[in-house]
């Protein structure tokens with residue numbers, strides 16, 4: 269049996285042709301699964317009965333199993349899902365609003381179980397890489413939550429490094445943005461990467477129009493190597509060239525993410541190095557992130573967040589300070605899953 273959510277529209281059209289059906293049946297299936305959110309082929313009444321029967325024999329419509337849902341005091345929700353093989357992932361929903369009363373919901377999707385990159389401040393990194401998610405498991409995180417809560421933005425910022433699972437992430441975006449299905453806007457999607465250079469070039473050439481955020485966290489190589497030891501082969505100088513290419517090729521702005529960690533990357537000198545590095549990258553903005561303390565590392569949140577932001581603003585760098593939503597339920601990274609896995613291991 270195959271998971272139909274791993275098939276994009278072209279592949280499904282190819283399948284229809286291969287069984288002697290008209291390709292437009294694929295569009296009807298996309299419509300039924302991603303717009304009407306049908307869970308069973310027998311309920312897709314636009315399809316002839318014999319085709320429904322054949323599909324039920326060859327495919328299934330995958331649904332994630334929710335293990336828990338935790339709400340934080342500031343309106344963030346963290347979902348813990350179990351995958352087919354029993355592994356767990358998390359998805360975070362962040363509810364935001366502005367001073368004009370506009371409200372919007374952002375969903376933070378996971379792309380891998382764990383992560384191979386071992387960033388020293390990150391709970392997901394502590395798990396190591398267990399496996400990549402397939403396109404269906406990525407798509408389903410949105411489909412599950414979106415069923416009850418309208419999602420306006422997607423960020424690939426949950427567990428894992430999206431550009432090390434490039435093909436499945438690309439396919440999930442193609443399926444979710446397909447106008448025959450969920451028709452999610454590409455401009456409403458952001459990929460956050462720790463800076464996998466060759467894939468940033470591919471992203472610029474292949475998946476235009478999505479937004480790119482790069483977790484830089486340090487503007488000098490020595491500090492970055494300390495924080496992100498597995499990214500030495502993706503050095504800052506080459507990363508900058510790739511970002512320049514991405515901006516030129518897509519016309520999109522790039523967001524630089526910068527976690528502020530006490531006495532590690534939050535000095536005046538650190539800020540000036542950052543200014544020097546990115547002032548020629550245009551358009552670009554900086555998102556300063558409040559660090560959430562993790563039990564396995566000595567790092568502490570910076571007490572200089574406002575000063576650091578001020579320094580950037582004075583040098584005409586657009587810089588926002590990201591309020592840390594859901595810290596009481598560890599919605600920023602893989603903490604809930606690692607905790608749960610520990611419990612499972614103990615039992």
Ligand code: SAH
Nearest residue numbers: 389390425428429460461462483559560601
């Ligand atoms: N692998 C990708 C996307 C997932 S990590 C990346 O690194 O960009 C998503 C974000 O969570 C990153 O910006 C990362 O720096 C941040 N993050 C990880 N650990 C954190 C912590 N302890 N406190 C706050 N943010 C954290």
Ligand code: SF4
Nearest residue numbers: 383387390393428462
């Ligand atoms: Fe992986 Fe991102 Fe965590 Fe680094 S910060 S270990 S790249 S998930």
